[in-house]
Amino acid sequence: MTASISPDAPIDPTSTDAWAELEAHHLDLDGSLREWFDEDPQRAERFTHTAAELHVDLSKNLITPETSELLLRLAREVGVEERRDAMFTGAHINTTEDRAVLHTALRRPAGSSPSLTVDGQNIDEDVRGTLHRVYEFADKMRSGEWTGVTGKRIETVVNIGIGGSDLGPVMVYEALKPLAQDGLEARFISNIDPTDAYATTRDLDPETTLVIVASKTFTTLETLTNARLVRQWLLGALRENAGLTSEQEKEAVAKHFVAVSTALDKVEAFGIDPANTFGFWDWVGGRYSVDSAIGTVLATVLGPDVFEELLGGFHAMDEHFRTAPAAQNVPLLMGMLNIWNVNFLEAETHAVLPYSQYLHRFPAYLQQLTMESNGKAVRWDGSLATTETGEVFWGEPGTNGQHAFYQLIHQGNRVIPADFIAFATPNHALADGDQDVHELFLANFFAQTKALAFGKTADEVRAEGTEGPLVAAREFSGDRPTTSIMAPKLTASVLGQLIALYEHITFVQGVVWGINSFDQWGVELGKQLAKDLAGAVAGDEAAISGEDSSTESLIRYYLAHREG
Numbered sequence: 129m130t131a132s133i134s135p136d137a138p139i140d141p142t143s144t145d146a147w148a149e150l151e152a153h154h155l156d157l158d159g160s161l162r163e164w165f166d167e168d169p170q171r172a173e174r175f176t177h178t179a180a181e182l183h184v185d186l187s188k189n190l191i192t193p194e195t196s197e198l199l200l201r202l203a204r205e206v207g208v209e210e211r212r213d214a215m216f217t218g219a220h221i222n223t224t225e226d227r228a229v230l231h232t233a234l235r236r237p238a239g240s241s242p243s244l245t246v247d248g249q250n251i252d253e254d255v256r257g258t259l260h261r262v263y264e265f266a267d268k269m270r271s272g273e274w275t276g277v278t279g280k281r282i283e284t285v286v287n288i289g290i291g292g293s294d295l296g297p298v299m300v301y302e303a304l305k306p307l308a309q310d311g312l313e314a315r316f317i318s319n320i321d322p323t324d325a326y327a328t329t330r331d332l333d334p335e336t337t338l339v340i341v342a343s344k345t346f347t348t349l350e351t352l353t354n355a356r357l358v359r360q361w362l363l364g365a366l367r368e369n370a371g372l373t374s375e376q377e378k379e380a381v382a383k384h385f386v387a388v389s390t391a392l393d394k395v396e397a398f399g400i401d402p403a404n405t406f407g408f409w410d411w412v413g414g415r416y417s418v419d420s421a422i423g424t425v426l427a428t429v430l431g432p433d434v435f436e437e438l439l440g441g442f443h444a445m446d447e448h449f450r451t452a453p454a455a456q457n458v459p460l461l462m463g464m465l466n467i468w469n470v471n472f473l474e475a476e477t478h479a480v481l482p483y484s485q486y487l488h489r490f491p492a493y494l495q496q497l498t499m500e501s502n503g504k505a506v507r508w509d510g511s512l513a514t515t516e517t518g519e520v521f522w523g524e525p526g527t528n529g530q531h532a533f534y535q536l537i538h539q540g541n542r543v544i545p546a547d548f549i550a551f552a553t554p555n556h557a558l559a560d561g562d563q564d565v566h567e568l569f570l571a572n573f574f575a576q577t578k579a580l581a582f583g584k585t586a587d588e589v590r591a592e593g594t595e596g597p598l599v600a601a602r603e604f605s606g607d608r609p610t611t612s613i614m615a616p617k618l619t620a621s622v623l624g625q626l627i628a629l630y631e632h633i634t635f636v637q638g639v640v641w642g643i644n645s646f647d648q649w650g651v652e653l654g655k656q657l658a659k660d661l662a663g664a665v666a667g668d669e670a671a672i673s674g675e676d677s678s679t680e681s682l683i684r685y686y687l688a689h690r691e692g
Contacts, residue, residue, distance in 0.1 A: 138642030292414025441624025463636025
């Protein structure tokens with residue numbers, strides 16, 4: 129079957145020969161992970177692959193070599209590789225917005241040849257030009273050349289954004305926090321709940337605080353509301369603590385606020401100097417933008433060298449995805465494995481379990497990446513999807529999750545595929561007496577995937593002395609699918625590789641389902657309705673009475689119980 133790239137006609141995966149064969153294969157699949165490992169001593173080697181620095185073991189998934197071959201055939205028949213190549217070259221695969229999808233261009237090394245030109249735009253020049261400006265700003269901040277309005281050097285950078293303008297930067301900062309410059313920290317405000325802005329700023333010194341307002345259009349309700357709240361706090365505190373006069377307020381905003389935006393007129397109207405504004409492009413979706421100027425907070429606090437290393441990790445995975453043969457292409461294999469789990473094993477959720485406390489925000493980051501990208505029931509030609517689409521991503525770090533929800537994964541009656549992530553070398557090696565604590569930590573990592581895969585039989589339970597009804601309670605079925613991802617150490621490069629890995633996994637699934645993974649119309653309705661309800665929430669009786677009975681009742685409850 130020959131695949132073609134067309135905005136009008138995604139290939140229905142259920143119409144392909146490979147899909148029909150996968151359905152038959154699923155019904156005929158026999159055996160268990162115990163049996164498959166016993167029968168094939170090379171199984172682990174057969175299903176383990178390397179992508180950049182990542183060591184990825186797929187052997188504990190519910191697949192056989194035939195499953196893998198059929199999944200790769202399905203990928204060929206729906207045109208995954210052709211669409212991948214179209215993405216890398218700048219084709220407008222974001223069909224509903226008629227845009228290229230070029231987040232991979234954000235991490236192309238300086239001097240890449242041939243240069244990338246799309247729609248008459250030299251992408252490499254634009255990206256590197258913006259990075260150069262971001263790095264110049266970061267160096268001034270880090271050296272103390274840039275000071276606040278009273279001449280004190282900046283000690284805290286507050287990033288105000290939401291969605292991709294927050295989740296990416298905060299996740300990367302938390303993951304790489306040990307690399308932050310001494311005396312310089314980052315904080316983040318995203319929620320429009322005033323508690324967020326209050327709690328983040330309450331103990332800060334306004335004289336040593338710089339704020340980055342990240343909003344492409346500079347119209348995002350939550351971000352602009354929080355930016356005004358923080359501007360109000362900063363000016364008020366400077367008046368009270370530093371004797372700021374009204375004549376100095378404009379200078380104070382210019383010295384304490386910068387922006388990541390393309391709306392220079394709106395930025396200037398807010399009081400930010402357009403010269404201190406860093407832009408990005410409509411071919412960068414918010415959830416794919418942490419390696420753009422959205423990462424200004426990271427380049428500032430962690431440093432340009434660390435940011436470049438992060439970009440290098442992204443690019444290494446991009447190149448693997450772009451060039452590796454299908455049978456060794458880890459993002460392709462993992463994306464197709466997710467198709468198998470969702471569409472044939474009927475899994476609805478997907479756990480991501482990093483055995484690193486520094487990655488505690490990684491599952492939340494993946495929630496937006498995967499669920500905003502593929503949480504759709506309409507294909508890119510406007511027709512309804514012919515299969516189940518999307519997965520609910522969730523998770524917690526390390527042994528915290530073991531003492532919370534692993535019970536459901538081990539003994540519940542749902543299929544919950546899980547990705548386990550760990551690192552050979554800890555960021556902080558500590559010992560409890562003679563016990564290397566990282567060894568103890570990784571013993572849990574290895575034990576969990578082993579237990580999920582192989583379980584515990586009734587005979588094994590009885591052999592430990594348990595009889596009667598307790599046998600069933602202590603029996604584990606096994607055959608719970610997991611993927612193990614390991615790397616030498618959590619570095620900026622490895623983090624970039626992990627992020628790009630999941631970006632490309634998400635892409636692969638979207639192509640198979642025939643959906644556009646790069647728009648997010650579902651985000652807009654609730655935001656519009658919130659604006660429409662503002663009058664009713666403020667107490668406008670005519671507006672309240674025009675609402676449905678439930679909404680009216682809830683608003684009246686709020687108005688009756690609001691204090692102050």
